[in-house]
Amino acid sequence: MSELRSVEEHLATVLAAVVPLPTSAVSLADAHGLVLREPVRAAIDIPAFDNSSMDGFAVRLDDVAAAGEDTPVTLAVVADLPAGSPDDPPLHAGEAARIMTGAPMPTDADAIVPFEDTLGGLDDSLSTTVVLAAPRARGAFVRRGGQDARVGDEILAAGVRLGPLQLSAVAAAGVATVVAARRPRVAVVSTGSELVAAGDPVRRGQIPDSNGILLASLAAEAGATIVHRGAVDDDGAGLRALLASLVGAADVVLLSGGVSAGAYEVVRMELASSMDFVRVAMQPGKPQGFGRLPDGPLLFGLPGNPVSSAVSFETFVRPALLAMQGRSDLARPVLRLPAAVAWTTPPGRRQYLPAVIDRTDPTRWTVAPATAGGSGSHLAGGLGRAEAYAVVPADVAAVAVDDLCDVMLIA
């Protein structure tokens, strides 16, 4: 029997074969979920100018520094500044401008008095106002231009995924287009003569294809466009014809099943010249195929057991898809949590156990297996409960209650 390859070694082999995808300028409206390939720098200051953080009056502090309930100060209101106003009204001693949140601060004013600190409030605000409380300091309720970022400052670094918060920061910086990677085009091919479409009647020996939807959804979450999803039987002719049609149409083909040691391993037999088939020191996910079609897409041959396919995607495919897009961080976040129950682990292989996190006590989350039947790679139903994988090193034989475990968050 050949030596088992380490997870790190196999991942390095995969990442060494990754070629970054081409980039283009993309408008913000089309950029959600893409990976930024060039830093974004601010085209305008944030805030763009000094402005009011409250609805009220822009005042000269010296006029109202002594204002109080028993020492009210009356000011003449000489201007009205809604948000969006370009006006910069001059203010002389004893004068104020009514101002709304976000409107530019008059050059002559140096503090804001909110409506709540005046006698008449909003209702009586267009000729005079009576100030009942002094602003606490010069600059009270004034938001300074450039406080958050200055023109030319880096707003986002290359390599980040453009989520809602990132897109809004780019827009606030006055930038309308970003340089982003094209989405990877992924084809998902389930192999196995036993497979039927989900929901179709199953006779003895048949099962629903669950890996197809699993891998297509995981790939889409990793930024891919799914260009094909289907199943082929173990005969070989269907797989050959399909792969020929995918050259030029897909960047990555995810195959599930047919990679281990049986008599009808269609992926192994058909793709022996394009892929390496190796055994990796992990459970599940031991048999792995990887390669590339001549002048064509990367090929992943993932083991057919559903949990094996899911874990293999997490460990090898997701990092590859992110690297193709130029993501700087390829890893999932990992928490270290105590085990709520005990479980056994396979000797000599790193375990990836589908897991649930008990958050009942916010100061002490714990982790437990999601699959009641243990860590079997065929437990496709329990996989639906999993929100994480507990990752247990190869040299640990068993996990005891309260042992600290690495928990990789996937949801």
Ligand SMILES: Nc1nc2c(c(=O)[nH]1)N[C@H]1C(S)=C(S)[C@@H](COP(=O)(O)OP(=O)(O)OC[C@H]3O[C@@H](n4cnc5c(N)ncnc54)[C@H](O)[C@@H]3O)O[C@H]1N2
């Ligand atoms: N003699 C040996 N047998 C096996 C070994 C081994 O080392 N020596 N390894 C075992 C391990 S570990 C795994 S994992 C599996 C991997 O098998 P294959 O990748 O060849 O996959 P299949 O044999 O085609 O299927 C395995 C299992 O998964 C079910 N399956 C397949 N495709 C789907 C799908 N799209 N949706 C749902 N379920 C699917 C299939 O019916 C089988 O039950 O090999 C072990 N055997």
Ligand code: MOO
């Ligand atoms: O390695 Mo297999 O993936 O145990 O089920």
